[in-house]
Amino acid sequence: MKIAVIGAGLVGLNTAHRLADEGHDVTIIDRVGPANGASRGNAGMIAHTDIEPLASPRMLRKVPQMLLDPLSPLAIRPGYALQIFPWLVRLLAASTPANRKRSIDAIIAIQSLARPAWTETANRLDLKSFFHERGSLYLFDNRANFEAARPTYAHQRELGIQVDELNGDEIRQMEPALNDKIIAAGYFPDAGHIADPRLLTEALFDRAVARGIHFLRDDIQTIAAGDHVSVTGPDNRHYTFDRAVIAAGAWSKTLAAQLGDRIPLDTERGYNVSFPGATGLVSRPVSFQGYGFVATPMDTGLRIGGAVELGGLALPPNHARTRALYARAQNFVKGLPAYESGTEWMGFRPSLPDSIPVIGRAAASPHVVYAFGHGHYGLTQSAATGALVADLIAGRPTPIDLKPYAPNRF
Numbered sequence: 001m002k003i004a005v006i007g008a009g010l011v012g013l014n015t016a017h018r019l020a021d022e023g024h025d026v027t028i029i030d031r032v033g034p035a036n037g038a039s040r041g042n043a044g045m046i047a048h049t050d051i052e053p054l055a056s057p058r059m060l061r062k063v064p065q066m067l068l069d070p071l072s073p074l075a076i077r078p079g080y081a082l083q084i085f086p087w088l089v090r091l092l093a094a095s096t097p098a099n100r101k102r103s104i105d106a107i108i109a110i111q112s113l114a115r116p117a118w119t120e121t122a123n124r125l126d127l128k129s130f131f132h133e134r135g136s137l138y139l140f141d142n143r144a145n146f147e148a149a150r151p152t153y154a155h156q157r158e159l160g161i162q163v164d165e166l167n168g169d170e171i172r173q174m175e176p177a178l179n180d181k182i183i184a185a186g187y188f189p190d191a192g193h194i195a196d197p198r199l200l201t202e203a204l205f206d207r208a209v210a211r212g213i214h215f216l217r218d219d220i221q222t223i224a225a226g227d228h229v230s231v232t233g234p235d236n237r238h239y240t241f242d243r244a245v246i247a248a249g250a251w252s253k254t255l256a257a258q259l260g261d262r263i264p265l266d267t268e269r270g271y272n273v274s275f276p277g278a279t280g281l282v283s284r285p286v287s288f289q290g291y292g293f294v295a296t297p298m299d300t301g302l303r304i305g306g307a308v309e310l311g312g313l314a315l316p317p318n319h320a321r322t323r324a325l326y327a328r329a330q331n332f333v334k335g336l337p338a339y340e341s342g343t344e345w346m347g348f349r350p351s352l353p354d355s356i357p358v359i360g361r362a363a364a365s366p367h368v369v370y371a372f373g374h375g376h377y378g379l380t381q382s383a384a385t386g387a388l389v390a391d392l393i394a395g396r397p398t399p400i401d402l403k404p405y406a407p408n409r410f
């Protein structure tokens, strides 16, 4: 079959490879090229060990502070407060115990597929050198916050995820650049990180082109589906396929709406600063709990970033936020390079209020499949998502029940 995959991010490219594996004639469409969205500059963590959604009563208590402090780890841009309001209402609904459990169960299910799917992809496409298996540290400077995390650690252990609880000395033996304000950590030896998300995404793209997957540069404006799927770019450029996959990250909402699906997709904007060539300061991702940022040792240099800013797709970045993250990192990490030597970046996490991606068929037609909304875990879950989409298109049963990910769940 002729299949279009709209979006050359990690989700689209993994999907394109899985579809090509099945002998389909695949075309990747992107308005710019590979690694143009969130897949370009993320924190690079293979975080299949994480199981928590964004929504929690604890997080919601922070909303008043979010409105007051524009540089807090979670913030709402005043110019976007009205537009994000319905999403926030859904976030509130997602934080009830029953709905939170539904999110956690769905996150656990897809996370359980994430690592084996990446291992298979890395082996098959010769990408193993992009993956590092040195675990990750979730750091605390505050005993109460550490105690609050321990029930989640207990749950993770019940699921078979190894979590070691470390004290400050043990942490500094592993990461000498951390100062003594860090007093405790959860260590996840099975988590991993990648060499650099842009390089990995581009490598997936290069391997796609090398195996005969087509690339079309166009900005898809309309999609309609009947016996076939028609998509158009500006000036009414028109293309027809047997099937299409919408994997356009945070920009997927308007295309899904044309197929009858009103999906509350929005974006959690994230910020970071990268220091090319700065390697060796930390040896694994170190995530600062309560401060909303992580430092990842990419092969290309140290990257420090995170934060969640609810500000939509159009407002310009506010890199005062990146500076604030860096200043917080200076509180805990010795010997950071000067801020001015770094490169700033902002990316758009494609986020649903229940922290569950949308993976399923469009209301208007079974010929269009959605694969977007992976929020904080799109790198981690992209290979698994590609495999699930290939199952859907083949009409095969999927290894996990896809009902919780359905586009019509809202």
Ligand SMILES: Cc1cc2nc3c(=O)[nH]c(=O)nc-3n(C[C@H](O)[C@H](O)[C@H](O)COP(=O)(O)OP(=O)(O)OC[C@H]3O[C@@H](n4cnc5c(N)ncnc54)[C@H](O)[C@@H]3O)c2cc1C
Pocket: 006, 007, 008, 009, 010, 011, 012, 029, 030, 031, 032, 033, 034, 035, 036, 037, 038, 039, 040, 041, 042, 043, 044, 045, 046, 047, 218, 219, 220, 221, 247, 248, 249, 250, 251, 252, 268, 269, 270, 271, 272, 305, 306, 346, 347, 348, 349, 350, 371, 372, 373, 374, 375, 376, 377, 378, 379, 380, 381
């Ligand atoms: C700061 C930050 C840190 C993160 N850290 C991690 C992490 O450590 N681990 C992890 O697992 N995840 C992380 N994430 C999340 C992860 O980056 C995303 O979930 C993931 O990259 C989403 O991939 P995607 O392919 O769905 O979308 P994207 O990478 O955004 O790609 C979408 C593509 O679609 C194209 N497109 C959009 N609309 C159209 C159109 N109409 N026509 C043609 N092309 C179109 C865009 O040009 C873009 O290339 C992080 C995100 C951010 C922002």
